Amino acid sequence: MLRINTLSSVIRRYSIRSIPFTKEDLKGDDKYKDLNDHYSDLFTSEETQVSSKSKENSLSDDIAEINAELNELYGVESPIEVQNVEQREQKPQEFPIKEQDIHHDIQQDIQQDTQPIPTLKKESLLDKIKSNTPKIFISKSNNPFLNLAMEDYIFQNTPVTNPFKAQRLIFYTNTPCVVIGKSQNPWRETNLPYLNSVGIPVLRRNSGGGTVVHDLGNVNYSFINSKESFSRTFFGSVIVKAVNKRYGFEKLAQNERGDIIMALDKKKISGSAFKVTRGKSYHHGTMLLNSDLANLKQALNKRQRTGIMEFECRSVDSVPSPVDNLGLPNHDFIEVVSKAFQKMYETPVEIVEVDEFHNEEILKIAENLKDWKWRFGSTGSFKLKLNHQESGTLIEFHVEKGILKDFKTNKESDFEFLREQLTRGLELKFKSDEFVRFIKGDLYEWIGNQIDGTH
Structure with a gap:
């Protein structure tokens, strides 16, 4: 103024x-x-x-x-x-503001200005696995190594409580592959020359049981429960009842071994394997829905080697059975079995779609599953006898942990170079591309084709 x-x-x-x-x-x-x-x-x-x-x-x-x-x-x-x-x-106002109201408003403004905006943390796969409630996990991958690694990762991290409340149901579908049991011999159980020719890998799982073939027409399931509740037949019966209810008649049944079979012709549509350890157990199996049965047969064909190849080993043998497809679409089977699993528990069951395959632990497990030492090198000691009828050559290879240790033959002159390498202490994997080049003449190619066809 x-x-x-x-x-x-x-x-x-x-x-x-x-x-x-x-x-x-x-x-x-x-x-x-x-x-x-x-x-x-x-x-x-x-x-x-x-x-x-x-x-x-x-x-x-x-x-x-x-x-x-x-x-x-x-x-x-x-x-x-x-x-x-x-x-x-x-001049006094007609509606005076109380002192406590002013103090409250100031404090509220301070809190709004100074407190960080809360954000919801997304639950990781591990968080869901470690939760102590039943859950269903459905893999979004078709990579067999990642899926078996995921299954093992879930099993390892599932919590054990008394009473046990962390039941798990896992579904995954793989691209074509052959999966052998933990104690099996891949050279004996599979047709390695055929598998290598078409690029189908061999995997070794951590559970026992026989050899199975996976493809996109086959859904794999795994039921995790407590050690005390382990049963070879329980979850198979859950599947049988759920599928029969879906069809409205007795489509499936179980045999005396607990395998799921077609009720009418008794053909097997599901093979199972089991593992019990550290207070937990799992029952996992295949379900043939719309698989390529011709490829399945070829992948496991041993008849072509009859009279030519003979094994001496203590590995677990697969039990061959006639098989068939159920004919149900993959998603229908997963839905039917998931609903049956959910009805088993009083609490809501969350369905988790797994696409977190950058997880370091899962990747590490997958790398171990890919390792030749695990897939082939963990095989028990065995002898493989070959009979080349045209030349009259007999040869017997001695293999320990996948490594060629010794051999016997009636044609030593054709194998003297190979003998020299073993005498020098050269470690040769029992792979045809590693040792058959040390065999003279045309015999090396025939031997390579009988073993795995990789030469």
Whole structure:
């Protein structure tokens, strides 16, 4: 606000100590009297006392008028207006705000400004596996190594409590592969030359049982429960009842070994394997729905080697059985069995779709499953006898943990170079591309084709 504060300051600004001209008494000339008096008053020195009350009031009015004009020019409120505003501000409000309300609002504003915005943490696969409630896991991958690794990862991390509450049901479908049991011999159980020719891998699982063939027309399931509740037949019966209910008649049955078979012709449609350890157990199996049965047969065909190849070993043998397809679409089978599993428990059962395959532990397990030392090198000691009828050559290979240790033959001259390598201590895997090149003549190719066809 612009304001001239005192009258004396104005007087001091415009007054001088003496009048700049001599004042004469112009007697009788009254027409100049008012003008002379005006200038006389205007230039009166500081020592000159202004005693006229009317003049002081007049000057105050002039100052007030100047102040008003300045305020109007600069858009500033006058002292009177400011005083009125101050009086209004001091006037009590009709609806006073309570002190505690003000304090609450301030605290709330502070909290809103300083507290971080909460975010929901997405549950990881491990979080879901470790939860102590029943769950269903469905893999989104078709990679057999990743799926077997996922199955093992879930089994390892499923919590054990008393009573056991963390039952698991796992589903996965693989691209074509052959899976042997933990204690089986791949050279004996599979047709390795055929598998290598079409690029079908051999996997070794951590559970026992026989050899099975997987493809996209086959759904694999795994039921995890407590060690105390382990049963070779329980979950198979759950599947049989659920599928029969879906068809409305007795489509499936179980045989004396617990295998799931077609009720009418007794053909096997599901092979099972089991594992019990560390307070937990699992029963996993295949379900032939729309598999390539011709490929399955070729992958396990041993008849072509009859009279040519003979094994001496203590590995577990598969039990051959005639097989068939159920004919149900994959998703229908998963839905039917999932609903049966959910009805077994009083609590809601979450379905988890697994696509978290960048998990380091799963990848590590998968790499171990791919390792030749696990797939072939963990095979127990065995002898393989070959009979080349055309040349009359007989040879017997001695293999330990997948490594060729020794051999016997009636044609030593054809194998002298190979003998030399073994005598020198060269470690040769029992793979045809590693050792048959040390055999002379055309016999090396025939031997390579009988073993695995990789030469």
